[in-house]
Amino acid sequence: MINLKQLAKHLNLSQATVSRALNNYSTVNSATKARVIEAANALGYRANTSARQLATGKTGAFGIVLPAADNLLMDPHFVDFLAGLTSALAVNDLDLVLSASDGIATYRRLATTRKVDALVLSAPKLDDPRIRELLAMNFPFIVHGRTDRKPDYAYFDIDNYKAFKDATRLLMDLGHQEIALLNGTQDSVFAIDRYRGYCDVFGQRGLVVNPELVFADAMTEENGYRIISQLIDANKLPTAILCSSALLTLGANRRFRDAGIVVGRDVSIVSHDDGLSSLKTENFSVPLTVTRSPIRIAGQEIGKMLIEQSRGASISELQKVVQAELVVRASTGAAPRKK
Amino acid sequence: MINLKQLAKHLNLSQATVSRALNNYSTVNSATKARVIEAANALGYRANTSARQLATGKTGAFGIVLPAADNLLMDPHFVDFLAGLTSALAVNDLDLVLSASDGIATYRRLATTRKVDALVLSAPKLDDPRIRELLAMNFPFIVHGRTDRKPDYAYFDIDNYKAFKDATRLLMDLGHQEIALLNGTQDSVFAIDRYRGYCDVFGQRGLVVNPELVFADAMTEENGYRIISQLIDANKLPTAILCSSALLTLGANRRFRDAGIVVGRDVSIVSHDDGLSSLKTENFSVPLTVTRSPIRIAGQEIGKMLIEQSRGASISELQKVVQAELVVRASTGAAPRKK
DNA sequence: TTATGTTATGAAAGCGCTTTATGTTTTGTA
DNA sequence: TACAAAACATAAAGCGCTTTCATAACATAA
Numbered sequence: 001m002i003n004l005k006q007l008a009k010h011l012n013l014s015q016a017t018v019s020r021a022l023n024n025y026s027t028v029n030s031a032t033k034a035r036v037i038e039a040a041n042a043l044g045y046r047a048n049t050s051a052r053q054l055a056t057g058k059t060g061a062f063g064i065v066l067p068a069a070d071n072l073l074m075d076p077h078f079v080d081f082l083a084g085l086t087s088a089l090a091v092n093d094l095d096l097v098l099s100a101s102d103g104i105a106t107y108r109r110l111a112t113t114r115k116v117d118a119l120v121l122s123a124p125k126l127d128d129p130r131i132r133e134l135l136a137m138n139f140p141f142i143v144h145g146r147t148d149r150k151p152d153y154a155y156f157d158i159d160n161y162k163a164f165k166d167a168t169r170l171l172m173d174l175g176h177q178e179i180a181l182l183n184g185t186q187d188s189v190f191a192i193d194r195y196r197g198y199c200d201v202f203g204q205r206g207l208v209v210n211p212e213l214v215f216a217d218a219m220t221e222e223n224g225y226r227i228i229s230q231l232i233d234a235n236k237l238p239t240a241i242l243c244s245s246a247l248l249t250l251g252a253n254r255r256f257r258d259a260g261i262v263v264g265r266d267v268s269i270v271s272h273d274d275g276l277s278s279l280k281t282e283n284f285s286v287p288l289t290v291t292r293s294p295i296r297i298a299g300q301e302i303g304k305m306l307i308e309q310s311r312g313a314s315i316s317e318l319q320k321v322v323q324a325e326l327v328v329r330a331s332t333g334a335a336p337r338k339k
Numbered sequence: 340m341i342n343l344k345q346l347a348k349h350l351n352l353s354q355a356t357v358s359r360a361l362n363n364y365s366t367v368n369s370a371t372k373a374r375v376i377e378a379a380n381a382l383g384y385r386a387n388t389s390a391r392q393l394a395t396g397k398t399g400a401f402g403i404v405l406p407a408a409d410n411l412l413m414d415p416h417f418v419d420f421l422a423g424l425t426s427a428l429a430v431n432d433l434d435l436v437l438s439a440s441d442g443i444a445t446y447r448r449l450a451t452t453r454k455v456d457a458l459v460l461s462a463p464k465l466d467d468p469r470i471r472e473l474l475a476m477n478f479p480f481i482v483h484g485r486t487d488r489k490p491d492y493a494y495f496d497i498d499n500y501k502a503f504k505d506a507t508r509l510l511m512d513l514g515h516q517e518i519a520l521l522n523g524t525q526d527s528v529f530a531i532d533r534y535r536g537y538c539d540v541f542g543q544r545g546l547v548v549n550p551e552l553v554f555a556d557a558m559t560e561e562n563g564y565r566i567i568s569q570l571i572d573a574n575k576l577p578t579a580i581l582c583s584s585a586l587l588t589l590g591a592n593r594r595f596r597d598a599g600i601v602v603g604r605d606v607s608i609v610s611h612d613d614g615l616s617s618l619k620t621e622n623f624s625v626p627l628t629v630t631r632s633p634i635r636i637a638g639q640e641i642g643k644m645l646i647e648q649s650r651g652a653s654i655s656e657l658q659k660v661v662q663a664e665l666v667v668r669a670s671t672g673a674a675p676r677k678k
Numbered sequence: 679t680t681a682t683g684t685t686a687t688g689a690a691a692g693c694g695c696t697t698t699a700t701g702t703t704t705t706g707t708a
Numbered sequence: 709t710a711c712a713a714a715a716c717a718t719a720a721a722g723c724g725c726t727t728t729c730a731t732a733a734c735a736t737a738a
Contacts, residue, residue: 001451003723003724003725004724004725004726005724005725013687013688014687014688014689015688015689015724015725015726016687016688016689016690016726016727016728017686017687017688019725019726019727020687020726020727023726027685027686027687028686028687029685029686029687032686032687044451046448046451046452047452047724047725048393048452048453048723048724048725049392049398049452049453049454050389050390050392050393050398050453050723050724050725051389051393051693051723051724051725051726052724052725052726053388053389053392053393053693053725054387054389054390054392054393054692054693054694054695054723054724054725054726055692055693055724055725055726055727056693056725056726056727057693059388059389061436066421066422066425075418075617076415076418076615076616076617076618078418079414079415079417079418079421082405082418082437083405083439086405086437086438086439087439089439090438090439090440090441090445093448095436095437095438095454096436096437096438097400097434097435097436097437098421098425098434098435098436098437099425099429099434099435100422100425100426100428100429101429102429106429109385109432112340112383112385113385113386113387113388114387114388114389115388115434221617221619221622222619222622225622247617254622254624257596257624258624276415277415278414278415278560278586278617279415280560280561283560283561283564283590283593285593285596285597342693342694342695343694343695343696344694344695352717352718353717353718353719354694354695354696354718354719355696355697355698355717355718355719355720356716356717356718358695358696358697359696359697359717362696366715366716366717367715367716367717368715368716368717371716371717386694386695387693387694387695389693389694389695390693390694390695390696390723391694391695391696392695392723393693393694393695393696393722393723393724393725394694394695394696394697394722394723395695395696395697395723396723
């Protein structure tokens with residue numbers, strides 16, 4: 001484990017020159033530069049991270065906190081998101097620091113101890129205290145999602161409103177009028193946006209939303225199963241359902257199977273699909289019609305944005321919204337005639 | 340953002356005393372200590388991470404590298420593992436540094452730049468080069484899994500041999516003689532151990548393993564589906580199957596459903612279950628009989644081991660093997676009579 | 679020649695903490 | 709009362725880098 005001082009002595013140069021050579025300063029003679037780099041490689045020299053951090057004030061790492069780590073409800077979306085994020089960061093040898101959430105204190109700790117250069121926030125709530133606090137501390141961060149239509153911080157989001165508008169429209173064009181919405185809890189902005197998209201299509205077509213068909217709860221397999229059970233038991237199963245998550249759809253499908261209801265014929269399903277590599281909607285018993293937006297891409301984009309941010313990009317350059325793609329497969333069909 | 344120097348001046352004490360007070364040295368007067376801590380809290384003082392790292396040589400972080408991050412085959416087990424790991428580390432305000440894999444170079448970089456105090460390695464291969472290299476560099480690490488029965492490094496593993504022995508025995512006791520094994524690739528030690536467990540039961544009962552029923556491939560949903568398809572098409576479907584992963588089982592089930600084959604009656608299944616929170620084997624259409632060992636617990640245990648290791652625990656204290664639990668549910672039944 | 683740039687390097691000052699070596703005060707004991 | 713031991717506080721030396729400022733060598737222009 002050789003350090004800069006030793007390397008400099010070995011080369012008969014000052015630490016300063018060696019450091020500048022390694023950091024590719026234009027002021028150092030290219031011959032010297034080459035000599036330094038060669039020696040560094042030969043001796044396996046690697047700059048000590050902490051020392052560099054202390055000197056530059058940059059850590060070369062970004063932070064993310066694991067949502068509710070000891071909660072048994074761990075989100076499988078997170079791996080895909082992480083995969084995208086780290087792959088984007090790896091290009092520049094940057095790392096991701098993962099912390100288990102101890103509430104907002106974790107964010108505060110990460111920010112105040114200068115462990116990371118910036119944070120990424122996932123699943124923002126309406127009027128999220130984390131955002132307020134980081135904004136007040138003037139600590140850089142990027143939000144995956146947003147708290148209102150056009151917020152004044154860096155974010156990456158998909159157009160949830162448009163996606164669910166498209167999905168609802170598709171179902172209606174197929175003749176469906178009774179459409180259940182299996183959504184996430186209404187304290188998340190994405191769920192609200194999706195709900196709005198759904199409602200607005202009803203409004204545009206002069207129809208009225210049946211509140212008994214709108215569900216807002218944790219988007220788990222179990223809940224998908226439970227909600228469909230509930231609808232079947234109450235004999236209120238609509239002709240179509242719109243799911244905010246492939247996990248919900250998985251559970252719904254399980255219930256349909258139990259009841260002998262054929263998806264795509266007896267009931268139509270459109271699901272949102274985050275493109276999880278472990279849950280492929282094209283491989284469902286009946287391939288699923290989805291609004292698709294791979295969460296891995298979101299991770300990648302946010303990774304790039306973090307890099308831009310640390311290079312001084314302005315807030316307005318760091319606000320991105322992408323569209324989800326409507327993929328029509330076999331789970332949607334014409335509404336069955338009323339019995 | 341106040342620093343130690345300023346805090347010391349504010350208190351009319353030297354930096355040394357303040358530092359020692361904050362680090363709870365016994366040599367500092369308890370009254371002073373209290374005064375210092377109070378002031379630190381009041382002023383929101385937090386020690387700068389890089390500076391502390393540089394001074395102590397400890398980073399307070401452990402590293403893990405994401406397996407094949409740009410490969411679309413992202414393992415859903417990883418989130419659960421991470422959740423366990425970070426929750427154990429959070430107790431001591433330790434963090435996890437995540438890097439995308441660029442092969443062994445990533446491990447080298449993490450180790451030589453002193454970005455982390457130790458590494459955790461997942462999914463070791465036979466004669467894994469990462470292990471060899473870290474051992475040679477004398478850099479601390481803990482392996483999730485192992486490369487042989489009793490290796491000379493720190494590891495945490497489950498008793499795969501025993502688990503699959505138990506599973507095979509259970510199936511045989513139910514009268515099954517034709518048992519397919521859907522396993523992971525044979526370059527992983529766990530897959531080999533499971534295969535050995537499976538074989539040994541055959542041996543003990545004077546039976547011979549049919550190599551046409553043994554499959555070693557990536558443990559994906561798709562492969563589960565494909566392998567069962569293959570068996571059905573060749574008219575070689577055995578009465579029982581043993582799966583190395585719930586994902587494989589998921590795919591197998593999909594194929595059985597397509598074929599109208601009833602799990603638990605027409606065919607018995609035992610699966611290994613890593614207790615993924617997003618894939619509950621008790622919620623399968625037919626609740627699954629499994630050898631269960633939650634990967635989240637493994638993460639937690641490894642987290643604790645990392646802490647022990649950094650406190651100087653010896654290698655022998657850092658070698659743990661736990662047993663998987665055999666949970667019998669509805670997917671196993673008596674072997675159907677031969678037609 | 680002298681003045682003025684250019685280019686390439688070095689000396690040394692930090693970055694903010696921990697810890698060793700050192701000094702000063704208080705307490706206990708003969 | 710004297711002196712050793714304990715208790716407390718400080719000054720200062722690093723930890724290994726980056727970067728500012730100064731300087732030397734050399735070329736160019738006047």
